Amino acid sequence: MSVKPWRRRVGEFMSRISVTVDGVSYQDDVEPRTLLVHYLREQLGKTGTVVGCDTSNCGACTVHLDGRSVKSCSLLAVQTDGHEVTTIEGLSTDGELHPMQKAFHENHALQCGFCTPGMIMQSIDFVQDNPSPSDEEVRHGLEGNLCRCTGYQNIVKAVQAAASATAAGTEGGAR
Amino acid sequence: MIPTEFDYHAPESVDEALRLLAGAGDEAKLLAGGQSLLPVMRLRMAAPEVVIDLGRIEALRGVRDDGESIVIGAMTPHFEVVESALVHEHALVLSEAAATVADPQVRHRGTFGGALAHADPAGDMPAPVLALGGELVIQGPGGQRTVAAADFFEDYFTTALGEDEILTEIRIPKHTGWGGHYEKFTRVAQQWSIVAVAAAVRAEGGSITEARVALTNMGSVPIRATAVEQALAGTPADADSVRAAVAAVAEGTSPPSDINGDADYRRHLAAVLTRRAVLAASGA
Numbered sequence: 001m002s003v004k005p006w007r008r009r010v011g012e013f014m015s016r017i018s019v020t021v022d023g024v025s026y027q028d029d030v031e032p033r034t035l036l037v038h039y040l041r042e043q044l045g046k047t048g049t050v051v052g053c054d055t056s057n058c059g060a061c062t063v064h065l066d067g068r069s070v071k072s073c074s075l076l077a078v079q080t081d082g083h084e085v086t087t088i089e090g091l092s093t094d095g096e097l098h099p100m101q102k103a104f105h106e107n108h109a110l111q112c113g114f115c116t117p118g119m120i121m122q123s124i125d126f127v128q129d130n131p132s133p134s135d136e137e138v139r140h141g142l143e144g145n146l147c148r149c150t151g152y153q154n155i156v157k158a159v160q161a162a163a164s165a166t167a168a169g170t171e172g173g174a175r
Numbered sequence: 176m177i178p179t180e181f182d183y184h185a186p187e188s189v190d191e192a193l194r195l196l197a198g199a200g201d202e203a204k205l206l207a208g209g210q211s212l213l214p215v216m217r218l219r220m221a222a223p224e225v226v227i228d229l230g231r232i233e234a235l236r237g238v239r240d241d242g243e244s245i246v247i248g249a250m251t252p253h254f255e256v257v258e259s260a261l262v263h264e265h266a267l268v269l270s271e272a273a274a275t276v277a278d279p280q281v282r283h284r285g286t287f288g289g290a291l292a293h294a295d296p297a298g299d300m301p302a303p304v305l306a307l308g309g310e311l312v313i314q315g316p317g318g319q320r321t322v323a324a325a326d327f328f329e330d331y332f333t334t335a336l337g338e339d340e341i342l343t344e345i346r347i348p349k350h351t352g353w354g355g356h357y358e359k360f361t362r363v364a365q366q367w368s369i370v371a372v373a374a375a376v377r378a379e380g381g382s383i384t385e386a387r388v389a390l391t392n393m394g395s396v397p398i399r400a401t402a403v404e405q406a407l408a409g410t411p412a413d414a415d416s417v418r419a420a421v422a423a424v425a426e427g428t429s430p431p432s433d434i435n436g437d438a439d440y441r442r443h444l445a446a447v448l449t450r451r452a453v454l455a456a457s458g459a
């Protein structure tokens with residue numbers, strides 16, 4: 001396939017988008033080619049969402065779009081016009097961690113922490129559909145998230161702990 | 176990396192999308208879920224000058240009952256195909272196959288129509304559509320036409336779609352009361368099929384009355400195993416009988432040889448997976 005980079009001056013074509021991110025509405029001009037993850041990190045300063053690969057495989061960039069998990073590196077910012085995005089930075093309320101964040105903390109479900117934002121966002125999506133998952137089901141539900149430190153065992157424990165804490169209604173008593 | 180620059184359009188109707196497509200000629204790319212297109216644009220293996228996003232055309236999304244068939248809009252995401260009660264009831268193998276695509280995040284964005292138009296030989300949606308005798312509804316400047324799945328897939332990543340055409344919906348004849356199973360073989364998580372088999376089976380009193388079988392990644396296009404379908408009709412739904420009936424399933428296929436296995440290995444896999452798929456689909 002022919003590749004023709006730098007055809008035009010940067011900034012010649014901009015699109016105006018209205019998007020709600022972590023509960024705040026924004027109106028911004030973006031280049032159509034801007035990936036959602038770059039809009040979040042560079043334009044909004046929400047660096048909690050990270051890029052871990054160039055091939056749409058690792059899931060580190062996972063956010064929620066209208067309540068469902070998506071890879072923000074595989075979405076254009078313009079595609080979110082009129083929609084609602086939640087990132088890892090929008091999970092805690094009044095300084096109180098989300099039960100899934102708490103469970104990751106308490107179960108030592110991170111080593112370097114690079115995959116963690118994506119793992120947590122995907123885990124929240126997953127337990128919405130499956131509130132009392134088996135080991136096998138958690139592993140399958142996190143199929144799109146890679147941990148280069150390979151700390152999967154504790155991640156599975158954390159997801160199950162958060163799921164049962166939520167089911168028991170014990171506000172985050174994930175243990 | 177980020178993609179090269181392009182003009183972006185987000186039309187709200189198919190007519191408007193067709194006009195934009197005609198105006199832009201071969202510099203344009205349609206964007207569906209973007210789960211195949213955006214990764215290659217990020218790697219700059221594709222650099223369209225115009226991107227026409229179908230995401231705002233509501234009419235292209237959803238599953239409906241149309242009497243003899245169910246009709247699935249091209250922009251219906253994989254996860255909605257999986258969750259659709261209509262698909263589950265009338266086209267079980269399709270719902271099973273959609274559940275094996277990629278990972279949850281990709282299934283939330285990637286679409287049924289996009290996966291068919293993309294026509295990756297290792298993609299999971301073409302084989303079940305072929306097995307169930309699906310028809311693809313296409314709109315172009317000259318109006319609407321319908322292409323049978325058997326004629327739609329022409330070669331690696333090549334379909335009957337013209338550059339000025341849009342796949343709008345897919346009609347799947349109802350297979351109500353049939354069992355269905357998609358048997359996908361992979362080595363690691365989130366992998367494309369090394370080989371996979373789509374089977375739909377109607378069984379009565381422990382015996383197979385009718386079967387539909389199609390193969391993923393056993394050649395440049397999905398392959399309908401008609402000889403095996405005939406051999407299965409009237410066969411008892413037990414492991415030995417089914418094994419014998421499907422033994423020659425790989426005959427005449429030209430599977431690829433690559434890092435995941437050579438062609439002979441794939442031929443062997445095809446017979447094993449077909450037996451498993453057919454047995455599971457017949458409830459045995």
Ligand SMILES: Cc1cc2nc3c(=O)[nH]c(=O)nc-3n(C[C@H](O)[C@H](O)[C@H](O)COP(=O)(O)OP(=O)(O)OC[C@H]3O[C@@H](n4cnc5c(N)ncnc54)[C@H](O)[C@@H]3O)c2cc1C
Nearest residue numbers: 205207208209210211212277285286289290292298299342
């Ligand atoms: C990590 C990863 C793993 C994956 N694993 C699998 C897998 O295991 N099995 C599998 O089957 N797929 C897999 N996929 C691909 C996924 O299924 C895609 O959703 C699918 O291939 C393309 O659908 P899309 O809606 O994203 O299309 P897009 O990427 O938007 O488009 C793909 C192509 O089709 C064209 N197109 C799209 N819609 C239309 C239309 N309505 N009319 C005409 N042309 C159209 C586009 O112009 C483009 O050329 C994977 C993808 C990723 C990122």
Ligand code: FES
Nearest residue numbers: 052056058059073
């Ligand atoms: S950055 Fe790896 S999947 Fe998005």
Ligand code: FES
Nearest residue numbers: 111115147148149
């Ligand atoms: S904790 Fe290091 S990548 Fe997962």
